[in-house]
Amino acid sequence: MNRDTEALPLEASKDEGFVETYDNLLKNLFLSKQAGETDGIFIPHQKLQHATWLASIISLSKSETLKNLANSFGALLHLYAPNNPAYQKACYIIQSRSGNLLSSKHIPNIFENGKYLNSFGALLDLELGTTRGRLTHRLEGAGEFVFTDYQAKLWAAIRSGANVAISAPTSAGKSFIIRRYIVEKLRASPETAIFVVPTKALINQVSMDFKSDLKDRAHVYTTYRPQDDGDEKSTVYVLTPERCNKLLQDKTIRPPRVIFIDEIHNLEAEGRGMVFENCLYGLVARFPQSQFIFAGPFIEDIVTPLKELSGLELIDETTVATPVFQVKAAITFLSRSYSAEYRIFSQTGNVIFGETILNKRLFSKAKSKKGQAIAAFLGNLKQDESCIVFAPGKATAEKWALELPRPTNSSQEHEDAIEELIDFLADEIHPDYSLIRTLRNGVAFHHAGLPDIARIEIEELYSKEAIRSLVCTSTLLQGVNLPADKLIVISPKNDSTPLTPFEFKNLIGRAGRISTNLYGEVYCLEVKDEEWGEEKLTNHDKTKIKTNTTAILQTHTDSVIRFATATRNEIFENQDNGKLYTTICYLRHLFVSDKNHFDRLLGTSQIRSDQREELEEKLSQVKDQLSIPMELLRQNPYVDPLLQNQLYLEIKEDPFSWIPTNHPNTRRLPPAPDDISFKNQNFYQQFDDIARRLDRIFHIEKEVNSKFTNPGEYVSIGTLVYDAYQWMSGKSHRFFIDKFLNKLSQNPDDFSREEDTESESKKRPVDKAARHVTKNISSNITFKLVKYFSLWSDITKACTSEADHEEYAYALSLPSMIELGSYDPRVLELMSLGINRSIALKLRKDLPKAVDNVEVWLQNFNTTKLSPLLRRYLERSGLTKKHDE
Incomplete structure (x- = not known):
């Protein structure tokens, strides 16, 4: 298409009649989603015909933005009168020309069983057939996809x-x-x-x-x-x-x-x-x-x-191309009023204003009781589609989920699967866990604090529409595949930090799933004089990637240079620079062990040549202090080389005083006398001894508690060791939750401060305990503690012979045991295949101690021995075959 013909679609997109018709179609769709009786918008046939002709021109543009506009017009036209054959055909033609046949599966009476049901006319048949042929691909093992x-x-x-x-x-x-x-x-x-x-x-x-x-x-x-x-x-x-x-x-x-x-x-x-x-x-x-x-x-x-x-x-x-379009609206609640103002943000660039009637006055609730405001607002919308509510934190997500109404058309088809998940949660977490209550109401919450298998099952039930309403935290920003027909945002924050324009755009991108619908809906709920929706919804800025290390080098150049040779304590004494410690450690590591990467990184940071010379001079002083082999240093790039060197020198002096010599399931003895030798201690005592020596060097306890909010949630190094040991021994979340609840009941004043004004966690201590336990396991035990024990294992291996590696192979695999949550080699083998820990622990009793190929054994395992929930999980994974009851 030459320059003049490319200008034609742009001109068509700005045509007054097209813009007016598009906006009326969009407003009509918005009004049709309201639960109460609303008058639709009548659009004369001549105007629709004219706008459709212009949309077909717009669809031929090279601009993806204009193609998106044309594609959404086609969908709006079809949705305006879904049973009109002419509009069905027009929608299909426009979507074909805009390169979006994927969404055409939602248009009835067009294409079925590999052929068109009706002719569009000779020329159009040829055009549409050619396009469909070009976009149809046969995928190995999966059939044809458009x-x-x-x-x-x-x-x-x-x-x-x-x-x-x-x-x-x-x-x-x-x-x-x-x-x-x-x-x-x-x-x-x-x-x-x-x-x-x-x-x-x-x-x-x-x-x-x-x-x-x-x-x-x-x-x-x-x-x-x-x-x-x-x-x-x-x-x-x-x-x-x-x-x-x-x-x-x-x-x-x-x-x-x-x-x-x-x-x-x-x-x-x-x-x-x-x-x-x-x-x-x-x-x-x-x-x-x-x-x-x-x-x-x-x-x-x-x-x-x-x-x-x-x-x-x-x-x-x-690309900016997308097969689904979005109805984006800001709903503004008014003081002492049953009305709310709405603003719909059209792809034409216009803002469509109006008012809608509410079932309840929501201004005050939206300011102080947001969960109740969301629940009440949902009553104003038709409840026949999936809905995700974004919550800024875990406690908030749990509370809001408890307040959401049961979807009016909730499916009974998957009732057994929901009951099986409830049984699992009662056993694995606690019978009073709020997720059990929400599931009975057809609602769930989803955040990083859920046990893996619960999160997986919720995602599965949601994808099958067994759960229609889901309250999610920032897991939605991390790539979890949870699209929704409707997305509601009332607090655009991650904890207390406002979402950036990039994060917000990424969040609302979850609204609209092509598998079920032609469009998605985004509702930003706000109150008068505290509006934020328009600013967020109309911000189309893209982010520019700048690595975190480069950004810190550019913004804190002088501080990075000043503290380049400082100890950890010296850096943390300066409160403003404590956050620079990890970057300084990383730069030390790169300078010493990977100069090519260091040079590339500093080249992109564009710091002045004199600053670079000063930084390299200081880092050379660090390098001169190191005795640790470079190959060993490269294995742990996120730990301070100076502290790694200290550990290396201590282990090198007597490596066997750092290696556990007893098996983990030996009976735990009372605290060892101060004069007992390391080799005569039992496994728990040796594990505790090593952890405390690591803590002396790396300040693990301080790192673990750097952001704790309540005294009762403080995790000492001794508690961390105890919990890690119990985690390795196969204890479920329930064990740790009961332990925390007991501590909470004995010292309630230590837990008085709340991380969220709406959380009301005093009324839901089990939820507080579950959040603390999952955070302690996922962050403190399986990440931070694993980081330092991985370093311990690497250095110990470097200081011993190959024969010693074989003799002490089990003990030196402690990092994997801590991370995966078992010291049983059979459980570790199962988990390395991607099997969830809870299931692997249950399979342990059936798995022979000596088996040549675990994957072959799983294929022949009779899954009817397991609960239906665990059986479905294994069968979905493809690791086991389906077995009849």
Whole structure:
């Protein structure tokens, strides 16, 4: 299309008649979603006909923004009169021309069983048939799929073998394309793939999808485990950036065919940004011949920062195209009024104003009792679709879920599955856990504090619409696949921090799921004179990736230089600079062990040459103090090299005084006398002794409690050791919750301060206990404690012989035992396959002590021995076969 013809669609999009008709169609759809009787908007046929003709012109534009406009007009036209055959055909033609046949499956009477039901006319039949043929792809092992234009373009790019950087909205379908590409490669020949996700919560979701797609054609591992020589199966590792570190240390791994890193904007995250950065750089340096694919939403110029960091040549696959459109509205509650003002933000650029009648006055509730305001507002909307409510924190999510009304059309089909989840929660968590109460009401909450299997089951029940209303926290911002027909936001914060424009845009991108609907709805609830919705909904800024390390170097250059050689205590004594400690440690590590990466990083930070010289001079002083081998230092890039060196020197002096010599399940003895030797202590005492020596060097207790709010939640090093030991012994969450509840009942004043004014946690102590326990396990035990015991294991191995490694292999695997929550090798083997800990512990009694191949054993295991919930989980994973009762 030449310049003049490209100007025609733009002119058509600004036509007064088209804009008026589009906005009236949008307002009509908004009004149709109100629960009460509302008068629809009558639009003369001539105006619809004129606007449809213009929309067909707009759909031929090269601009994805204009294509989105045309596509949404087609959907609005169909939704205005869904039984009108002419509008059905017009919608299909416009969506075909705008490259969005994916959504055409929602238009009836058009295409069925591989053929068109009616003719559009000879020329249109040829055009539409050609487009459908171009966008239809047969995927290995999955049948035929109709792609969008963007998906087809992305498919071609990644199948070329090139490195690709993707910036696309949540609903663009990029994850589906990438997963199917990896499946195709792994099914074709024995290959290895690495799929990096930002959180442990996503590991479960992604690994289950791969297991379902690949079945027995590939191993799907969620922790690193070595590949067997001669294994003819493919392998896909689904890992967090932290778990990639162990993989990078294995010199024998088969080079991956493809490496995918999702949610790449996490490079900017405070704290974890350097973990993403180090993972990315390490994978590129280690596997330069692999194909790399990066993805994230709404990123401006995604290629430049990734190229600077990795040195890779990348194809830019940025898009704003989306198969679903959104009805975005701000609802403003008025003081002492049963009315609310609404503003609908149209893709034409206009704002549509009006008023709607409420069942209750909601101004005061929206200010002080937000959960009740949301519940009441839902009564003003039709309840025939899925709804997600965004909550700023865990306690708030739980309280709001308790206040939401039961969906009027809740399904009875999955009632048994909900009861089975309730039984599991009562056993694993506590009978008084509020999630049990909400589930009985057809509602659930979803946050990072849920046990894995509960979170997985809620996601499954929600996807099947057994649960219609879900209250979620910032897990929605971390890539968890939970799209909704409706999304409600009343407090646009993550805890007490306002969401950035990027975070908010990422959040509302969850509204609209192409599997069920042509559109999604976003409602921002606010009060008069405290409006925020318009600012958030009309902000179309994209984020620019800047690694967290680069950002800190640029903004705190002088402080970083000043503290480059300082001890941990010296840095933390200056309160403003305590947050710089992790960055300073990382820069020390890079300068000493990976100068190429250090030089690349400082090159992107653009600090002055004299500042760079001063920083390097100080870091050279750090390097001169180190005795620890560089290869060993590289294995733990996030721990201060000076402290690693201190530990190395202490272990080197007598490594065997650092290695447990007894088995964990030996009887726990009373506290050991001060004069008893290390080797004569039992396992618990040796574990405690090592942890305390590590704490003396690394201040683990201070790190664990850096953000605690109440005295009763303080975790001493002794408590941490005790909890970690009980976690390894297979104790359930219920054990720790009961322990915390007992402590709470004895010292109620220590828990008086609340993290959320709406939480009312005094009335729900079980919920408070569950949140504390899951945080303690997921953050303190399986992350922070694991970090230092991994370092202990690496250094101890470096200070002993290969023969010693074999003799003490079990003891030196303590980091895996702590992280996975078991010291039973059989349970660890099951969990390395991606099986949830709760299920692995139940399978332990049936798994023989000596079994050659656990995966083969699982395929033959009779799952009817398990509860229906656990059986469904295993069968969905593809690790077991279905068995009749």
